[in-house]
Amino acid sequence: MPVPINGTETMVKKLSRKVSRDGAVRKPAATAEHKEVSFLESVNKMFDRAAATLDLPPGLPELIKRCLWVYQVRFPVKIRGKIMVFTGWRGVHSEHRLPTKGGIRYAPVVGQDEVEALAALMTYKCALMDVPYGGSKGGLCINPKEYNEEELEQITRRFANELARRGFISPSLNVPAPDMGTGAREMAWIADEYRRMYPSDIDAIACVTGKPPIAGGIAGRVEATGRGVQYGLREFFRNPKDVARAGLTGDLAGKRIIVQGLGNVGYHAAKFLQEEDGARIIGIIERDGALVSERGLIVEEVAAYKKQHQGVCGFPDATFVKNGSVILEEDCDILIPAATENQITIANAPRIRAKLIAEAANGPVTSEADKFFSDAGKVVIPDFYLNAGGVTVSYFEWIKNLSHIRFGRMDRRMMEVRGAHVIEAIESVAGKKVPEHLARQVKYGADEIDHIRSGLDDTMRKAYQEMRDVWHGNPKVPDIRTAAFVVAIQKIASSYQEMGI
Ligand code: GLU
Numbered sequence: 001m002p003v004p005i006n007g008t009e010t011m012v013k014k015l016s017r018k019v020s021r022d023g024a025v026r027k028p029a030a031t032a033e034h035k036e037v038s039f040l041e042s043v044n045k046m047f048d049r050a051a052a053t054l055d056l057p058p059g060l061p062e063l064i065k066r067c068l069w070v071y072q073v074r075f076p077v078k079i080r081g082k083i084m085v086f087t088g089w090r091g092v093h094s095e096h097r098l099p100t101k102g103g104i105r106y107a108p109v110v111g112q113d114e115v116e117a118l119a120a121l122m123t124y125k126c127a128l129m130d131v132p133y134g135g136s137k138g139g140l141c142i143n144p145k146e147y148n149e150e151e152l153e154q155i156t157r158r159f160a161n162e163l164a165r166r167g168f169i170s171p172s173l174n175v176p177a178p179d180m181g182t183g184a185r186e187m188a189w190i191a192d193e194y195r196r197m198y199p200s201d202i203d204a205i206a207c208v209t210g211k212p213p214i215a216g217g218i219a220g221r222v223e224a225t226g227r228g229v230q231y232g233l234r235e236f237f238r239n240p241k242d243v244a245r246a247g248l249t250g251d252l253a254g255k256r257i258i259v260q261g262l263g264n265v266g267y268h269a270a271k272f273l274q275e276e277d278g279a280r281i282i283g284i285i286e287r288d289g290a291l292v293s294e295r296g297l298i299v300e301e302v303a304a305y306k307k308q309h310q311g312v313c314g315f316p317d318a319t320f321v322k323n324g325s326v327i328l329e330e331d332c333d334i335l336i337p338a339a340t341e342n343q344i345t346i347a348n349a350p351r352i353r354a355k356l357i358a359e360a361a362n363g364p365v366t367s368e369a370d371k372f373f374s375d376a377g378k379v380v381i382p383d384f385y386l387n388a389g390g391v392t393v394s395y396f397e398w399i400k401n402l403s404h405i406r407f408g409r410m411d412r413r414m415m416e417v418r419g420a421h422v423i424e425a426i427e428s429v430a431g432k433k434v435p436e437h438l439a440r441q442v443k444y445g446a447d448e449i450d451h452i453r454s455g456l457d458d459t460m461r462k463a464y465q466e467m468r469d470v471w472h473g474n475p476k477v478p479d480i481r482t483a484a485f486v487v488a489i490q491k492i493a494s495s496y497q498e499m500g501i
Helices: 039-051 060-065 112-129 149-165 184-197 224-237 240-245 264-277 299-309 324-329 367-376 389-403 412-430 436-443 448-473 480-499
Strands: 009-014 069-079 082-092 100-107 134-141 174-178 256-260 280-286 289-292 319-321 334-337 356-358 379-381
Touching (some): 039 480, 069 112, 112 134, 112 448, 112 480, 134 174, 174 184, 174 389, 224 240, 224 264, 224 356, 256 264, 412 436
Parallel strands (some): 256 334, 356 379
Antiparallel strands (some): 009 069, 082 134
C-alpha cells in the first residue's frame, strides 16, 4: 500500500537482478499438510509438464519459460495535501513477437510474482490464439476504491508516464489493456497521457487497447472476454466426444452453471450463456457471499442488485451463503471461476463436484489441483484459451488504430446493395417474394461489432481445434491444458528457431 514519504525511486531491472517482491503476498488457500506453490511456480509447473512431452533443443524450454524483464517503479502523487508513493510493475515475459501485450491490474495485493505469472500466461495465450504478440502484464499496488476519480486519473497518468518513458508503453513495443481493477476509463487516460508525451506519433492511440469507443476503442471490447468464454464453451459443446469426457451430453441449453465473480468477465459470460444459450445460472459467488437458486438466477437482476447494494447479500428469491467459497464445491454441470487466481487448490479440489471446470479467470486452478483433476479425468478448459477473448479483441482494436479506420466502413453499404440485388434476382426468377425475415438477413451489411464477433468466434474455434488435435492425437498429453501448452510452446519455439535466438 502507498505510504507517505518524500522523493521518487525508479528502477529498471533485468531478470538477473530480480527485485525483491514488494506488496503483500497473495497466499494460496491451502491447508498445512498440502503446501501450495506460488502463482508463478504453478504456471511454470504446468508449463514443465507440457514441455516434457516435447523434444525441444536443450535450454529452449527455459528460455521460453522465463520472464525477460521486470520493471518496478515507485512514484509519488500528491493527494489530499500528502505525498503518497505508489509501487507498480510491468513485466515483459517474451519478445519473440512485438509488441508485447497484456493488461494492467490495480489491486491492493498485486506483486512481482503475480505480474510475472500473468505475463507468462499472456505469452502462451497470444501464441495459442495466433495473436501476434509477446506476453506482458502490469500491476499497481492500490485499492482503487480508496480514491476518487480525479485522484485515480492523477495516479494513472503518472504511472503511464513512468512506464512510457522507459518503453513499457508504446504502440510498437508494449501495449497495455484493462485487467482487474481497471477499465476503459483508465485506458483513455493512458492513451491521452501517451499522446501528450509523443504528439507527433501518428499511431499514438494504438499504445493501449480497451479504450472507450469515443477515444479510439472498438465495439465489443468490454464484453470480449465474457463473449470469448461463451464462444469457447460453444465450441467445446460442438464436440460430443469431449462433452462425453466431462460426463455431459447435449449442448449448453439447460446446463446448470455456477459462476465465481460477477465482474466484467463473469457477468458477461453468465449473461450471454443464460440469455443466448439457455443455460441455468444456479449459483453466483461474490465477495460478500454466494447466491444459490436451483430455479436459476437472472444475471441482470443480480448485477443490478450488486451495484446498488455493493454486494449480493439480501438478494430476494435466492439462498444466501455467507462462506461463498463452499459453493465452488456444489454439484453443477459447469463451474466457471471468473474471479482471481488460486481459488481451486489441492485443499478443495477433491471436493469439487462440477463435471466441467471452465476457467474464465487467469490461474484459478493451481498446478497441484490441476494435476489432481488430470489424474481423476476431470475436464478443465484452461484459462489461457478460455479467457483469450479480451486480448483477441484488443488485437482487433490495435489493428483498427494502426489502420485509422473502423471495420466495416468501406464495405457495409456495398454489402447491403449487393444483398438487395440478390433478393431481386431470386424474386424475379422465382416469381414470388422472399420472406421478409430472410430478405433482411441477406441485405444486411456487417458493421464493426459483426466483424469483431465473427473474428473472435473464428479465433476461439480454430484454437480449440488445435488444442483438441493434440489432446486426442498425442497419447503423452493427458488433458486440454497440457495440449494448450504444447500448441503454444511449439509456436513460440518455432518462432525462435526461425528467427534465431
Ligand atoms: N487483461 C486481459 C487478459 O488477461 C486482456 C489483455 C489484453 O487485452 O491485452 O487477457
